[in-house]
Amino acid sequence: MSNFSGKTALITGASSGMGMDYARQLCAAGANLILTARRVDRLEALKQELAAECAAKGVCVDIHVFACDLVNEASRESLIARIADAGLKVDILINNAGLGLQAPYLTQQWDDLHGMMQLDMNALSHLTHHYAADMKDRGEGYILLVASVAGHMAIPGYAAYSACKYYVRALGYALNGELAPDGIRVTVVSPGATETAFFEVAGHQRNWIACFMTGKSEHVVCAALKGLRRGTREVVPGTLNWLATFYSRLLPYGMMRRIMEVIF
Numbered sequence: 001m002s003n004f005s006g007k008t009a010l011i012t013g014a015s016s017g018m019g020m021d022y023a024r025q026l027c028a029a030g031a032n033l034i035l036t037a038r039r040v041d042r043l044e045a046l047k048q049e050l051a052a053e054c055a056a057k058g059v060c061v062d063i064h065v066f067a068c069d070l071v072n073e074a075s076r077e078s079l080i081a082r083i084a085d086a087g088l089k090v091d092i093l094i095n096n097a098g099l100g101l102q103a104p105y106l107t108q109q110w111d112d113l114h115g116m117m118q119l120d121m122n123a124l125s126h127l128t129h130h131y132a133a134d135m136k137d138r139g140e141g142y143i144l145l146v147a148s149v150a151g152h153m154a155i156p157g158y159a160a161y162s163a164c165k166y167y168v169r170a171l172g173y174a175l176n177g178e179l180a181p182d183g184i185r186v187t188v189v190s191p192g193a194t195e196t197a198f199f200e201v202a203g204h205q206r207n208w209i210a211c212f213m214t215g216k217s218e219h220v221v222c223a224a225l226k227g228l229r230r231g232t233r234e235v236v237p238g239t240l241n242w243l244a245t246f247y248s249r250l251l252p253y254g255m256m257r258r259i260m261e262v263i264f
Contacts, residue, residue: 003229004142005030008062010083010090012070012127013097015042018146018191021221022094023050029225032062034088036079037097040067064088070097070123071115080130090131092142092228095124100150100161113160120164125171132175132184141184144228145172149192149236152245165190169234176233185231189224192241 009026013019015037023033027050035043043065054061064086068079083090098120101108128143135141150158151165172188179186220237227235236242 004092004225006032007091007142008032008034008088009092009094010034010036010127010131011094011096012036012068012123014046015039018217018221019094019096020046021218022096022225025218025221025225026092026094027054027061027063030059030061031092032064034064034066034083034090036066036068036070038067038069040065043067071118073122073126076123076126080127089134089138091135091140092144093127093131094144094146095127096144096146097123098146098164100148100158102157102161104157105159108160116160117164120161121167124168128171128175132179135184136179136182139183142228143175143179143184143186144224145169145186145188146224147172147188147190147234149190149241149244151190173233176231180231185228187224187228187232188234189220189227190234190236190241190245191220192236192238192244 004026009022009031011019011022011026011033014023014033014035016039019035019037023035023046027033033050035046037043047063047065050061050063064083066079066082069075070079099116101112101116105113124145128145132141132143135143145168147168148162148165150162151167151169153162155162169188169190172186175184175186176188223235223237236245
């Protein structure tokens with residue numbers, strides 16, 4: 001991933017899960033980091049960890065930490081302004097922040113659903129719109145949009161979440177074509193179940209099938225960054241996940257829905 005050496009990556013949701021692995025792997029590739037999330041104490045701890053690792057290897061990278069509640073538009077505008085005031089330019093945008101809610105649609109509180117949609121769609125779109133314009137002016141950039149296998153199918157119990165990830169995939173597919181002539185590589189990564197706090201936050205008790213299909217966060221991140229470096233339109237890490245997305249296009253919806261109900 002030498003393409004990323006010396007560039008600056010903005011990683012959202014960097015305080016846990018895959019966000020931390022994006023930070024570790026990009027740092028190892030020689031990229032400078034801008035880490036953002038709500039929990040600034042975790043970001044500072046990650047910064048210290050990465051700085052110590054880099055010092056031990058004799059590698060020099062800059063790591064910046066900015067607290068931000070991405071659900072809130074004013075907080076996103078403040079983040080953008082603080083990054084600009086610090087004299088930083090974003091070469092790589094990792095739209096990692098997101099969450100899911102698992103329950104029948106009508107049993108969920110609207111405020112919870114609205115917050116999820118603000119984070120999974122609006123925050124991602126807002127930052128992409130702003131930083132893609134900067135990248136276009138410079139004639140180079142990388143944008144990663146984190147979707148999900150759920151974005152390939154409509155999953156009962158994850159109705160709004162799977163709809164959000166449909167949106168992310170569609171946006172990424174279109175921007176992959178729109179922005180390529182401007183030197184910007186846009187990649188969608190669609191992980192399946194991954195070892196993060198996702199299921200805990202979603203309020204989902206996994207069965208043995210879902211546990212069996214759960215992959216490693218670092219493997220997902222490695223595949224995503226390789227795809228981003230190449231400008232691949234979409235990366236679906238893991239053979240089982242790839243098969244699930246493949247057959248979702250072939251099987252009747254009723255059959256696919258029943259399979260998803262058994263798994264999730």
